[in-house]
Amino acid sequence: xxxxxxxxxxxxxxxxxxxxxxxxxxxxxxxxxxxxxxxxxxxxxxxxxxxxxxxxxxxxxxxxxxxxxxxxxxxxxxxxxxxxxxxxxxxxxxxxxxxxxxxxxxxxxxxxxx
Amino acid sequence: xxxxxxxxxxxxxxxxxxxxxxxxxxxxxxxxxxxxxxxxxxxxxxxxxxxxxxxxxxxxxxxxxxxxxxxxxxxxxxxxxxxxxxxxxxxxxxxxxxxxxxxxxxxxxxxxxxx
Numbered sequence: 001x002x003x004x005x006x007x008x009x010x011x012x013x014x015x016x017x018x019x020x021x022x023x024x025x026x027x028x029x030x031x032x033x034x035x036x037x038x039x040x041x042x043x044x045x046x047x048x049x050x051x052x053x054x055x056x057x058x059x060x061x062x063x064x065x066x067x068x069x070x071x072x073x074x075x076x077x078x079x080x081x082x083x084x085x086x087x088x089x090x091x092x093x094x095x096x097x098x099x100x101x102x103x104x105x106x107x108x109x110x111x112x113x114x
Numbered sequence: 115x116x117x118x119x120x121x122x123x124x125x126x127x128x129x130x131x132x133x134x135x136x137x138x139x140x141x142x143x144x145x146x147x148x149x150x151x152x153x154x155x156x157x158x159x160x161x162x163x164x165x166x167x168x169x170x171x172x173x174x175x176x177x178x179x180x181x182x183x184x185x186x187x188x189x190x191x192x193x194x195x196x197x198x199x200x201x202x203x204x205x206x207x208x209x210x211x212x213x214x215x216x217x218x219x220x221x222x223x224x225x226x227x228x229x
Contacts (some may be wrong), residue, residue: 044221044223047218047219103154
């Protein structure tokens with residue numbers, strides 16, 4: 001089974017609007033971490049935000065927030081006030097406390113329309 | 115230099131060539147990773163090093179050979195590659211292997227084309 005599922009291959013959003021990128025995960029561990037990365041066309045993976053499984057509050061970093069719903073095993077990324085520079089691939093990832101594995105989803109391509 | 119750097123950024127090689135990819139991290143981290151990113155596939159973790167010791171090898175073919183001389187440098191030696199090995203190779207580092215310290219920071223990658 002897929003550890004990380006991103007069901008939206010491509011998304012479009014109007015500049016200055018908010019957008020939600022979906023991510024669901026699969027783990028039997030009680031302790032795990034969830035991450036979002038941005039990959040522009042240049043190739044570099046840029047770390048955006050982290051959520052620990054025991055964190056009670058949703059993580060926020062500037063215009064990025066993570067909508068963490070533990071019971072549903074979802075960790076959606078919300079980008080507020082979209083900018084043209086937000087156009088990129090976005091990857092959801094998970095790290096379990098056991099082992100050294102870091103699991104990535106297949107990504108969502110976001111295009112911000114002026 | 116800051117963050118994680120990778121050289122070369124682009125590489126074209128024949129199937130009989132031998133080449134090496136280099137990664138250097140300037141973050142004081144203790145763990146380093148090699149990933150392969152192919153089109154329309156999730157990132158594939160290849161190798162993990164913690165404190166210069168290899169801790170993961172995810173069934174990577176022997177034509178890929180990693181080397182970690184110290185916590186700041188990581189190499190990927192390539193020989194007799196196949197065209198399907200063409201991909202973006204990403205290096206990453208993290209402070210440690212744990213959850214809170216395990217946030218990985220990536221380099222810009224090397225785009226490899228095998229002819």
